[in-house]
Amino acid sequence: ISNSVGWVVLDDSSSFKSGQVIQSLKFYNNKGSLSNTIINRTNWTTIFQTTFNAKSNTSSFSCFFDCYWGVNGGGFDYFDTRITVYRNDFQYPAEPVIALKGISFNSDNRGNPIILFPITGMMGSLGVNTYTVFIQARQNDSDDTLTINTNFPWCCDITEVEN
Numbered sequence: 672i673s674n675s676v677g678w679v680v681l682d683d684s685s686s687f688k689s690g691q692v693i694q695s696l697k698f699y700n701n702k703g704s705l706s707n708t709i710i711n712r713t714n715w716t717t718i719f720q721t722t723f724n725a726k727s728n729t730s731s732f733s734c735f736f737d738c739y740w741g742v743n744g745g746g747f748d749y750f751d752t753r754i755t756v757y758r759n760d761f762q763y764p765a766e767p768v769i770a771l772k773g774i775s776f777n778s779d780n781r782g783n784p785i786i787l788f789p790i791t792g793m794m795g796s797l798g799v800n801t802y803t804v805f806i807q808a809r810q811n812d813s814d815d816t817l818t819i820n821t822n823f824p825w826c827c828d829i830t831e832v833e834n
Contacts, residue, residue, distance in 0.1 A: 687726075687727050687729075687730070687833040688833060689833055689834060690832065690833065691832065691833045692830060692831070692832055693726045693727055693730055693831040693832065693833055694723075694726055694830070694831045695828065695829070695830045695831075696721070696723055696828070696829040696830075697826070697827075697828055698719070698721060698826065698827040698828075699824065699825065699826040699827070700821070700824055700825060703719070703721070703827070705718055705719050705738070705819060705821055705825065706718060706719060706720065707819070708818060708819040708820070708821055709816055709817075709818055709819075710750065710808045710809065710810055710816065710817035710818075710819070711810055711815075711816040711817070712809065712810055713809055713810055713811065714809060715753070715807040715808070715809045716807060716808055716809060717805050717806070717807050718736075718738075718806045718807060718808055718819060719736065719805075719806040719825075719827055720803060720804060720805045720806070721803070721804055721827070721829070722759070722801060722802065722803045722804075723801070723802055723804070723829060723831075724799075724800070724801050724802075725796050725798065725799050725800055725801075725802060725831060726799065726831060727796060727799065727831065727833055728796060728798045728799055729796065729833065729834050730795075730796040730831050730832060730833050730834060731793055731794065731795050731796060731831070731832055731834055732756065732793065732794055732795075732796065732802070732829060732830065732831050732832075733791065733792070733793045733828075733829070733830045733832070734754050734756065734769065734770070734791065734792055734793075734804055734827070734828070734829050734830075735789060735790075735791040735826075735827065735828045735829075736754065736788065736789065736790055736791075736806045736825075736826070736827045736828075737788050737789035737790075737825065737826055738788050738819050738820075738823070738825035738826075739819070739820045739822075739823035739824070739825070740787060740788055740817060740818065740819050740820065741817075741818055741820065742776060742813075742815055742816070742817050742818070743815050743816055743818065744814065744815030744816075745777070745815075746776075746777055746814070746815075747775070747776065747777045747778065747812070747813075748775070748776040748777065748810075748812070748813035748814070748815050749773065749774070749775045749776070749811040749812040749813055750773065750774055750787060750808060750809065750810055750811055750813060750817050751771065751772065751773045751787075751808065751809050751811050752771070752772045752773075752787040752788060752790050752806075752807065752808045753766075753768050753770060753771045753772070753790070753806075753807050753808075754768070754769050754770040754790060754791075754792040754804065754805070754806055754807075755767050755768050755769065755804070755805045755807065756769055756792075756794055756802055756803070756804050756805075757802065757803045757805075758797045758798075758800050758801070758802055759800065759801040759802065759803055760800060760801070761797060761800075767794070768792075769792030769793060769794045770790050770791060770792025772786070772787055772790055773787075773811065774786060774787050787808065787817070790806070795834070796831075804827075804829060806827065
């Protein structure tokens with residue numbers, strides 16, 4: 672279908688080709704804001720969230736988030752980060768985690784990914800629906816605080832690709 676400006680409008684998911692980027696959403700300092708910058712609780716704290724609409728029943732989503740972060744103090748500290756994606760009209764039996772990282776300070780870090788951010792994850796589509804992405808962190812075992820520094824650039828990239 673062509674409009675009067677000459678743009679081609681794709682409104683039928685059967686017209687998407689395997690590997691084609693259907694949509695790419697970019698969020699950063701000047702186009703979005705972080706919810707929380709101090710992580711000092713053991714429950715999951717949302718740092719950033721956004722909602723988007725999937726355009727294909729047979730696609731996958733990738734989500735990438737990065738920011739400048741640090742932990743004060745010393746001694747043993749353990750923090751986690753994760754990405755969760757919810758289909759807004761679906762009841763999940765458990766947290767739909769698509770990425771999980773943990774860091775342990777004052778240890779040799781065997782079995783840990785060493786850094787909390789950047790973090791990236793991917794999941795298959797649950798159909799043409801509205802989804803909400805949550806970037807979260809928690810203080811797993813620590814007496815110190817994880818701080819997200821908003822004076823430095825941060826970014827979140829969500830990409831939908833046809834399978």
